[in-house]
Amino acid sequence: MSQPSHDDHHDDHGHQSRFIQHHYDDAQHQFDSGKLGIWFFLVQEILFFSALFVAYILYRHHHPEIYAYAHHYLDVKWGAINTAVLIVSSLSAAWAVRCAQLAQRRGLIACLVITIVCALGFLGIKTVEYSHKVHEHILWGKYFDPCVASAGNHLLNKGNNCPGVKTSVVWDGKAGKAKSGCLEGDYDQRPAEPGIQGKCEVVEVVGANRRPIEACEEAPGKSGGHGKPAKFPCYELALNPHVCPAGPAAMVLYGDHGHHGGAIEVKCEAVPAPAAPADAFADPTHAPSTGERTFAQQKPKSKHELAHEFASGPPPEHTNMFFSIYFAMTGLHGIHVLVGVFVFIWLLWRAIRGDFTPDYFGPVDYAALYWHLVDLIWIFLFPLLYLIH
Amino acid sequence: MSAAVDTNASYLTATRGWKSWAYTLDHKRIGMMYLFGILGALLLGGAFALLVRMELWSPGQTIAGKDAYNKFFTLHGAVMVFLVIIPGLPAALGNMILPIQLGAPDVAFPKLNLTSFYLWVIGALLLLVAVFTGGLDTGWTFYTPYSLQSQTAVIPAVLGAFVLGFSSIFTGLNFLVTIHKFRPKAMGWFQMPLNLWALYSTALMQVLATPVLGITLLLLFVERFMHIGIFDPNLGGDPVLFQHFFWFYSHPAVYIMIVPAMGVISEITTTFSRKPIFGYRFIAYSSIALALFSFLVWGHHMFVSGQSKLANMVFSALTFSVGIPSAIKVFNWVSTLYKGDIRLQTPMLYALSFLIMFTIGGLTGIFLAILSIDVQLHDTYFVVAHFHYVMMGSTLVAFVAALHYWWPKVTGKMYPERPAQVAAVGVFIGFNLTFLPQFVMGSRGMPRRYWDYDPEFQIFHRLSTVGAFLLGLSLFGVVCYLMWSLKYGTKAPQNPWGGTTLEWDAPTPPTVFNFPEPPEIHELYNYDDLEELPEGGWVRKPSTGAKSSSGH
Numbered sequence A: 001m002s003q004p005s006h007d008d009h010h011d012d013h014g015h016q017s018r019f020i021q022h023h024y025d026d027a028q029h030q031f032d033s034g035k036l037g038i039w040f041f042l043v044q045e046i047l048f049f050s051a052l053f054v055a056y057i058l059y060r061h062h063h064p065e066i067y068a069y070a071h072h073y074l075d076v077k078w079g080a081i082n083t084a085v086l087i088v089s090s091l092s093a094a095w096a097v098r099c100a101q102l103a104q105r106r107g108l109i110a111c112l113v114i115t116i117v118c119a120l121g122f123l124g125i126k127t128v129e130y131s132h133k134v135h136e137h138i139l140w141g142k143y144f145d146p147c148v149a150s151a152g153n154h155l156l157n158k159g160n161n162c163p164g165v166k167t168s169v170v171w172d173g174k175a176g177k178a179k180s181g182c183l184e185g186d187y188d189q190r191p192a193e194p195g196i197q198g199k200c201e202v203v204e205v206v207g208a209n210r211r212p213i214e215a216c217e218e219a220p221g222k223s224g225g226h227g228k229p230a231k232f233p234c235y236e237l238a239l240n241p242h243v244c245p246a247g248p249a250a251m252v253l254y255g256d257h258g259h260h261g262g263a264i265e266v267k268c269e270a271v272p273a274p275a276a277p278a279d280a281f282a283d284p285t286h287a288p289s290t291g292e293r294t295f296a297q298q299k300p301k302s303k304h305e306l307a308h309e310f311a312s313g314p315p316p317e318h319t320n321m322f323f324s325i326y327f328a329m330t331g332l333h334g335i336h337v338l339v340g341v342f343v344f345i346w347l348l349w350r351a352i353r354g355d356f357t358p359d360y361f362g363p364v365d366y367a368a369l370y371w372h373l374v375d376l377i378w379i380f381l382f383p384l385l386y387l388i389h
Numbered sequence B: 001m002s003a004a005v006d007t008n009a010s011y012l013t014a015t016r017g018w019k020s021w022a023y024t025l026d027h028k029r030i031g032m033m034y035l036f037g038i039l040g041a042l043l044l045g046g047a048f049a050l051l052v053r054m055e056l057w058s059p060g061q062t063i064a065g066k067d068a069y070n071k072f073f074t075l076h077g078a079v080m081v082f083l084v085i086i087p088g089l090p091a092a093l094g095n096m097i098l099p100i101q102l103g104a105p106d107v108a109f110p111k112l113n114l115t116s117f118y119l120w121v122i123g124a125l126l127l128l129v130a131v132f133t134g135g136l137d138t139g140w141t142f143y144t145p146y147s148l149q150s151q152t153a154v155i156p157a158v159l160g161a162f163v164l165g166f167s168s169i170f171t172g173l174n175f176l177v178t179i180h181k182f183r184p185k186a187m188g189w190f191q192m193p194l195n196l197w198a199l200y201s202t203a204l205m206q207v208l209a210t211p212v213l214g215i216t217l218l219l220l221f222v223e224r225f226m227h228i229g230i231f232d233p234n235l236g237g238d239p240v241l242f243q244h245f246f247w248f249y250s251h252p253a254v255y256i257m258i259v260p261a262m263g264v265i266s267e268i269t270t271t272f273s274r275k276p277i278f279g280y281r282f283i284a285y286s287s288i289a290l291a292l293f294s295f296l297v298w299g300h301h302m303f304v305s306g307q308s309k310l311a312n313m314v315f316s317a318l319t320f321s322v323g324i325p326s327a328i329k330v331f332n333w334v335s336t337l338y339k340g341d342i343r344l345q346t347p348m349l350y351a352l353s354f355l356i357m358f359t360i361g362g363l364t365g366i367f368l369a370i371l372s373i374d375v376q377l378h379d380t381y382f383v384v385a386h387f388h389y390v391m392m393g394s395t396l397v398a399f400v401a402a403l404h405y406w407w408p409k410v411t412g413k414m415y416p417e418r419p420a421q422v423a424a425v426g427v428f429i430g431f432n433l434t435f436l437p438q439f440v441m442g443s444r445g446m447p448r449r450y451w452d453y454d455p456e457f458q459i460f461h462r463l464s465t466v467g468a469f470l471l472g473l474s475l476f477g478v479v480c481y482l483m484w485s486l487k488y489g490t491k492a493p494q495n496p497w498g499g500t501t502l503e504w505d506a507p508t509p510p511t512v513f514n515f516p517e518p519p520e521i522h523e524l525y526n527y528d529d530l531e532e533l534p535e536g537g538w539v540r541k542p543s544t545g546a547k548s549s550s551g552h
Ligand code: HEM
Pocket: B141, B254, B255, B257, B258, B300, B301, B319, B320, B322, B323, B326, B361, B362, B363, B364, B365, B366, B368, B369, B370, B374, B377, B378, B379, B383, B386, B387, B390, B391, B395
């Protein structure tokens, strides 16, 4: 006589672990069912992310220039560190499964702790990255407004580090002009050299006090223009006319001390205008709308400089879309990491309680599988977003 | 569950009190709760449908203005699709029957099952929030860019549909694992009842398609209040991409609706013809084929959305191919009826209605798949009639058929046969009266989703409205006598219809773990094993048990 494979379900099987539910035949049956379930769940997750990958591919196909330009805003260093962090956590998650199988409770606890720490580390780094972007208004869709953190030009050259920037230009994207910071009206020419020594007088006004602020100088010993300014507060001029069509912006850099919260007054002396048009890549929609403005061009640009200018010049139209996709993908991924943290904390609590035994370690296994998928998705995201060439 | 519970008692009475329901892990109770929720949603969706039909009684304003009309049809569609038709067969009736048909004590993940149910409740509440905070006027399709601008309650509605999507995913996942891991050894894949094949195929689509709806709605949600721009042309986004994503889910979704209906119809036609199903394997494979094809045809909803000609042609051709597995099933059912000993009890009346209405619905789908014709018919009442023939005329009718078929098993009470037959005829006539005229006016140019129309269409609209009220009345009658039967119905025998699948070997109503003893596996659809009792119901002939099970 044929019998269903599951035997009589409502009597006691003498299960080893009290976590084997009554409707399963035995521990193996429960484990296998859970495993199949988690695999289907992962398939579901892949499809959940897939639409974002499709959106990425479509926009990249239609607008490669946006991707080529915008990825400069991302910091490969942080991305790479995060990749490493996640890979380590995946390893420790896999190791946790092994420990659970072998009934090594201490090992299991250690591995879970490592996994949690790495996951939190990942989120911490992501928070640092996000807060830079929030600060620089390099945000998604409607809120993409990089002029706010002074000119993209400068930021890009500096590898996207803006040490100590506390006050910067506030750019009103709707009105198409600066609310504050971008110099308007009387300043319509570019200083001879981009960077530090614009012929400007920048004064901070606090009440009746006027404190002059000097141009920033590199701290001695730092090379390549990437160091911190030697003095605080100091100002730099942001020179990208395309993001600040009303004119170059003064970006005042503050140190940790010395910020008085005063208004910034900037007066600049006109520099004789050279003839050559600045930028072959100028985008008419971002070009200044009033007045004629030309910019100094001492010598013809090298190819390299041109390429650089392309990357650091005016953002192509709808650069915001890159950040929409960036935030959608990394945000959704980040939520998954966060969920993972909670899951692993729960597992840690259960591991400390001693729930897991060689015939009951399913949850550790399933969580690890989930974690590998989260890791894998990041391994796709990192090159797709950070390593574009 | 505590040890005090008598697991050999009926699942309905083994434990008592509302908490024993609210926290239950029993798939039958969860299915029951779904059933009541879904019937409630059906009433709500039906009320909106009747409001739509009332507005269309005469040209110009009849009962409400155009804005209200837009909300009526949107809420009707959203409630019916997301709350009724998609969960109806799998989550409510599938939940009750699937483990029993497998001879299993429960689904693989009972807690997840309960979670799915509460997600359904949350989704339903969110939709209700939308109803009461300004309604919704985007159409059930939420097309961008309008859905980004509409002043109505898009956010709660989108969130609701999102949550309902996860309810559906988890149900599908649960069923897949249950069928894989809880199938008795004696029941190979091809000894599974066709209803299980259908639920398996449905579950596959639920797990593979719904996440895409999930992310799409999530993006729409984020778009609404964070202006992320992915679907917003003002920010450089692509509104047509939304349509692609939406239909990548929603075309499979129409198969999520129809395939379980086909499973039910397979069971009912063979049982009430007293004849083995014709072409078992063809029906089983065609369920899987439908699941696979369903992912390849979404573009037929976008023939006039500016797709490339090539894409249009490919999608058109692929759409034709969907007709093949559908037609295979219809031919098999008809062949099953042929020379059968047909019993016209209520489930069978609905099954026969299904056969007629699904044929009409499917064939008109083929019309719409023809590019040159769709340019004419797209966004007309012809499309409305097409999808109502498949969604309502087929899926909802199959749902009602299944409800009558399994009602005695899961409640232990017979419904009253005569009123039920009258209602079934009422549903058939009401339905066709409602939707046949819509084919005519659609092909003559009456656009869908319009609150006003040229007087030449009035006769069709009036017929349609009369039909809708007949249909509504009949269905309301069904709900009434079913509720009545819970208290006053006669006691149901263990096997009232002479079915051969395992649920008929379980006690009526089933015990807590469905079977007091693990059931024997009999040959499927072998009606010679059974004999009819004079007092009603069927039993296995004493000699046959051992013989048939040794056949495996
Ligand atoms: C033989 C199978 C089928 C074929 C060839 C088919 C074909 C089509 C086509 C080409 C359209 C697009 C018409 C247009 O918008 O211009 C359509 C619309 C639709 N079909 Fe089908 N269909 C089939 C079966 C079904 C089934 C089984 C269902 C549901 C249970 C269904 C539900 C719908 C719905 C809901 C729409 C319209 C959605 C909307 O725009 O709101 N179809 N069908």
